[in-house]
Amino acid sequence: MDWKSGGTDPESEGATIKSIDTSFAVVTALRDRNGAGVTELAEATDLSKSSVHKHLRSLMKHDVVVKEREEYRLGLRYLELGAHVRAQVPGATEIKHKLRELATETGESAQFAVEERGQAVVLFREVSHGGVYSRGREGRRFYMHQTAAGKAILSQYPDQWVREVLDRHGLPKATDHTVDDEEALFAELDEIREAGVAFNSEESTAGLRSVGVPVTDADGDVLGAFAVAGPIHRFEGARFETELPNVVRSVVNELELNLAYS
């Protein structure tokens, strides 16, 4: 029942601190409408104005909320924390470097994603001229089975881990092309393992395709995955099936060598 041989099943939630839950409710409401007043937030969260107010004051104390022009909005402290956790990832600098190389070399948007709690999280992202595909801003979470990077990562996991991911999140469909059959997914993971490349053809977003390759460290443990994504009209034929996979693979190869010697 353990997750990666350590950790508690997150579904079995014991007692949590209610104030924290409500604080996050306020923060979430604030994020969704970025910038709001006390009354609006009170309605959105089903709390009393006084409670919201007190929470906002507490959050302000820690710079995660600021008041500007008579309205509250999220502060930049989150940026500091976000940058911090990202910097802790081993090889962050090299990864970012190689990612940019990949983006300029292909002329497409590229991203590096890692797995957390059974989902794929975009850690770095490089957009190239043409590709203003807003999908996949840094920090965004995806289902593993809906993206090329996610499947690339899964392909390096033992079946047991993959199954735990499925137990936790299932195989929700985002488009008609999303794999929603467990058998089919495992078969695809086999192919990915053999080819060293994962494909995503409109499985998360209509019109969007991507190519992903897992990144492993010197011990063979998977760190995450690189992926390039773009519109279907540029991702087809030999470019989609051969050229881009080769480019991504070779960039990842170089990265892995760099990571081994550092």
Added chain:
Amino acid sequence: MDWKSGGTDPESEGATIKSIDTSFAVVTALRDRNGAGVTELAEATDLSKSSVHKHLRSLMKHDVVVKEREEYRLGLRYLELGAHVRAQVPGATEIKHKLRELATETGESAQFAVEERGQAVVLFREVSHGGVYSRGREGRRFYMHQTAAGKAILSQYPDQWVREVLDRHGLPKATDHTVDDEEALFAELDEIREAGVAFNSEESTAGLRSVGVPVTDADGDVLGAFAVAGPIHRFEGARFETELPNVVRSVVNELELNLAYS
């Protein structure tokens, strides 16, 4: 007594929610040692193990803390929130674009900073080949008077606002070169206003110089400031005093034009 004609004086802290304070204490302790156990955190925060545990569980529920390999560390949810607040800044895309242009054009590290709660916060950062100056990761906060970007921003503020910043934070010294005299600062802000450029010569870090230029929107309100920074041996003579200022100014000019038409 108001801050920017709206807002409460942050010094006058009313009653805050204690649970939130302790949660932040846990998060901070976790950040400072990135990755720790319950007992260690309990000692660091002067709380009981059970309290720390309950807080951790609550924080895990919201993905800001994750348990991995029998130890707790900060999760990637902060990355999402950080990326979100940054994306809300008007013209974020254009700013990032121009910032990269500035970095490649000068071959130095460049950054875009905004003011929040009287401090300068680095929003975007571009490092060039040579400049692995780790100073100024995204989200990092600086005193306004200790950086070129901060002084550039202050130069566009009415005296009243500047004085409010000083009231709140004072003029703490970071090095021997830091301006710690109010008169001198205002005189320097005058010069900056005239020249359109702010300089920082080892005022925050020994051996580090930088050149900053304020960025204003179509209404003339200051959005933030661009700055290039580098080692003193590359930042001297005509390059420091004339060339770099001209490059930064022209890049900012182009940016302001782009922002006006969007």
Added chain:
DNA sequence: CCGACCCGTTCGCTGTTCAGAAACAGAATG
């Protein structure tokens, strides 16, 4: 092989304190 120890976790209890209702102040609206 076994005992001592350290860790994370759980369980009740108690005093603290968070949440809500209502009143207050101030600005904008008509």
Added chain:
DNA sequence: CATTCTGTTTCTGAACAGCGAACGGGTCGG
């Protein structure tokens, strides 16, 4: 000028955060 929005403060009771102690599992050392 009255009304009706804001955001803010006050106060009180019921909820709950925090602690100590006990539990269970793992590892270390003898």
